[in-house]
Amino acid sequence: MTDTAILRVNDLVKHFPVRSGGRVGGAAPVVHAVDGVSFELSRGETLGLVGESGCGKSTTGRTVLQLYRPTSGSVFLDGVDLVKLGRRELRAVRPRMQMIFQDPFASLNPRMTVGEIVADPLRVHRRGDGRRRINEEVRRLLAMVKLDPSYANRYPHEFSGGQRQRIGVARALALQPQLVVCDEPISSLDVSIQAQVINLLVDLQKELDLTYLFIAHDLSMVRHVCDRVAVMYLGVIVEMAACRELYTSPLHPYTQALLASVPIPDPAAEERRHHVVLAGEIPSPVNPPSGCRFRTRCPVARAICAEQVPAWREVRPGHHAACHFA
Amino acid sequence: MHAVNGVSFSLRAGETVGLVGESGSGKSVTMLSILRLLPSPPAQIAAGAALFRGRDLLTMEDHEIRQARGGQISIVFQDPMTSFNAVLTIGRQLTEPLEIHLGMSHAQARLRAAELLDLVGIPGARARLSDYPHQFSGGMRQRAMIAMALACRPQILIADEPTTSLDVTIQAQIVQLVKRLRDEFGMAVVWITHDLGIIAGLAQRVLVMYGGLFVEEAPVKELYAAPRHPYTIGLLGSLPRVDAEQRGRLAAIDGLPPVLYSRPTSCPFAARCRWAVERCHREVPPLEEVSAGHRVACWVKPRRGDGP
Numbered sequence: 066m067t068d069t070a071i072l073r074v075n076d077l078v079k080h081f082p083v084r085s086g087g088r089v090g091g092a093a094p095v096v097h098a099v100d101g102v103s104f105e106l107s108r109g110e111t112l113g114l115v116g117e118s119g120c121g122k123s124t125t126g127r128t129v130l131q132l133y134r135p136t137s138g139s140v141f142l143d144g145v146d147l148v149k150l151g152r153r154e155l156r157a158v159r160p161r162m163q164m165i166f167q168d169p170f171a172s173l174n175p176r177m178t179v180g181e182i183v184a185d186p187l188r189v190h191r192r193g194d195g196r197r198r199i200n201e202e203v204r205r206l207l208a209m210v211k212l213d214p215s216y217a218n219r220y221p222h223e224f225s226g227g228q229r230q231r232i233g234v235a236r237a238l239a240l241q242p243q244l245v246v247c248d249e250p251i252s253s254l255d256v257s258i259q260a261q262v263i264n265l266l267v268d269l270q271k272e273l274d275l276t277y278l279f280i281a282h283d284l285s286m287v288r289h290v291c292d293r294v295a296v297m298y299l300g301v302i303v304e305m306a307a308c309r310e311l312y313t314s315p316l317h318p319y320t321q322a323l324l325a326s327v328p329i330p331d332p333a334a335e336e337r338r339h340h341v342v343l344a345g346e347i348p349s350p351v352n353p354p355s356g357c358r359f360r361t362r363c364p365v366a367r368a369i370c371a372e373q374v375p376a377w378r379e380v381r382p383g384h385h386a387a388c389h390f391a
Numbered sequence: 392m393h394a395v396n397g398v399s400f401s402l403r404a405g406e407t408v409g410l411v412g413e414s415g416s417g418k419s420v421t422m423l424s425i426l427r428l429l430p431s432p433p434a435q436i437a438a439g440a441a442l443f444r445g446r447d448l449l450t451m452e453d454h455e456i457r458q459a460r461g462g463q464i465s466i467v468f469q470d471p472m473t474s475f476n477a478v479l480t481i482g483r484q485l486t487e488p489l490e491i492h493l494g495m496s497h498a499q500a501r502l503r504a505a506e507l508l509d510l511v512g513i514p515g516a517r518a519r520l521s522d523y524p525h526q527f528s529g530g531m532r533q534r535a536m537i538a539m540a541l542a543c544r545p546q547i548l549i550a551d552e553p554t555t556s557l558d559v560t561i562q563a564q565i566v567q568l569v570k571r572l573r574d575e576f577g578m579a580v581v582w583i584t585h586d587l588g589i590i591a592g593l594a595q596r597v598l599v600m601y602g603g604l605f606v607e608e609a610p611v612k613e614l615y616a617a618p619r620h621p622y623t624i625g626l627l628g629s630l631p632r633v634d635a636e637q638r639g640r641l642a643a644i645d646g647l648p649p650v651l652y653s654r655p656t657s658c659p660f661a662a663r664c665r666w667a668v669e670r671c672h673r674e675v676p677p678l679e680e681v682s683a684g685h686r687v688a689c690w691v692k693p694r695r696g697d698g699p
Contacts, residue, residue, distance in 0.1 A: 117558035255413040260629035260643035288632035326563035328588030335592035
């Protein structure tokens with residue numbers, strides 16, 4: 066572990082039991098949502114976690130924050146293993162790690178004013194003494210996310226999606242966290258608003274020295290925002306590298322197919338492009354395929370891929386992949 | 392709510408047109424109005440005409456529009472889960488248009504339905520006819536939806552954000568499928584989307600909508616290479632690309648899209664526009680041709696890179 070690492074995740078596993086519908090005998094089936102994920106995050110860095118729906122990227126984010134307690138594995142925040150902490154100890158750590166949610170409509174309580182929403186973390190963690198101090202802090206936070214401080218007395222329904230997402234950002238930053246998990250922070254926003262919110266997140270990172278775990282499926286935006294990128298498929302990370310390296314020389318066939326599937330807003334570039342269309346769909350995480358999990362859709366799979374789980378190897382300096390043929 | 396305010400366009404046989412805009416811009420309402428698919432009341436079509444091979448869809452008899460709809464003009468919706476009937480099998484829903492529009496017997500229709508599912512790449516098509524929609528994945532439902540839309544060999548396929556809820560690898564499959572079927576059947580396609588990426592590789596012509604109006608129309612390459620409406624310029628500038636390095640800030644468009652409570656009396660984009668002049672706040676700009684097939688509704692018509 067390098068001394069700059071703020072977060073170190075080791076072999077993280079999260080399984081969810083499935084109601085077995087009265088089946089008799091045999092082990093109860095489980096969803097292998099996250100199945101042995103490891104990565105590190107340095108201070109001030111942005112790591113992108115990408116993959117298709119159901120690949121376990123959001124579950125990874127929530128398990129890192131201990132919103133789900135993991136099935137096994139460890140999560141070190143500044144050297145302390147969060148998995149070993151009890152409820153009360155965890156509560157003391159929580160201000161240092163916060164989350165920005167995907168849906169700015171579902172993640173703000175419609176009965177609370179914007180001021181109450183942003184002040185809530187301060188109240189829960191008993192920060193700021195006295196109502197006046199809290200009000201001042203709320204106004205400061207709203208101004209920080211480029212909202213008019215007078216909005217504190219209004220309710221969430223009075224705001225647009227982009228404005229609500231700013232309110233969510235203000236709430237996440239109220240406790241001055243070091244680590245922020247951004248779970249698809251822009252995917253429910255209109256195109257012309259997405260850039261506004263992304264610019265805000267990038268500015269705040271510089272200003273406050275924040276570390277982001279940026280969960281997204283929009284690979285174009287991830288390229289713009291992230292320093293390093295990890296690609297997930299069916300509960301495991303299949304490739305991880307520095308951003309430019311991953312986009313210019315992807316090693317894993319899944320990453321290659323994923324990048325080839327992203328449309329480019331340029332007809333000339335689209336014409337020149339070689340379209341590799343991936344066949345089939347992501348298999349069920351209840352019974353993931355043996356060996357390499359991607360082999361059922363992989364264009365280069367051979368016999369060995371069904372027999373052996375491919376090792377996680379450093380193929381080039383700082384560029385890891387799990388593929389027999391990478 | 393004045394969702395769509397005086398739009399005109401034409402669609403040639405076999406052509407693919409992209410209709411681009413963000414939520415609330417009026418793109419879906421435009422197409423749904425043409426097919427008279429909006430419940431009325433509350434929806435009202437105050438004025439206009441929609442000629443399909445010379446006949447006005449807006450004034451034809453109910454039984455005639457029913458024949459056109461699903462017969463010669465089909466539509467694929469964004470959300471394949473809510474657009475299927477959850478309590479009827481896929482087979483039942485696929486055979487219905489075949490029996491109604493083409494007068495097939497039930498046995499014939501079932502055979503044809505299986506062929507259609509096969510055509511859109513659903514494995515084990517015959518057996519899957521007895522499945523219910525919830526037994527299909529999102530991508531498969533969208534394929535089945537397309538199979539249903541193609542059942543009567545339509546001349547026009549309207550695709551209303553058909554891939555918005557799907558993952559990119561599945562989206563690529565659907566785009567490829569529609570391209571293949573379009574070329575095979577020679578149908579015209581109207582692809583409604585907010586994603587300028589998809590349109591780039593799919594359409595020949597693009598219509599950009601903003602605030603209930605068409606603000607720009609151009610051949611696809613021209614639109615991306617030389618946009619002339621400030622909204623199009625801003626939108627293209629705010630998009631990061633998967634194939635290019637871009638650091639620093641994205642060129643965001645400040646402000647919010649308008650809420651259309653009244654008929655526009657000025658350019659709907661004026662409040663967010665860095666090129667806006669006094670006239671933009673007073674008068675709605677008309678669509679004017681700037682080059683062959685390229686029309687722009689803007690008093691200024693700036694070029695990308697022009698100073699404000």
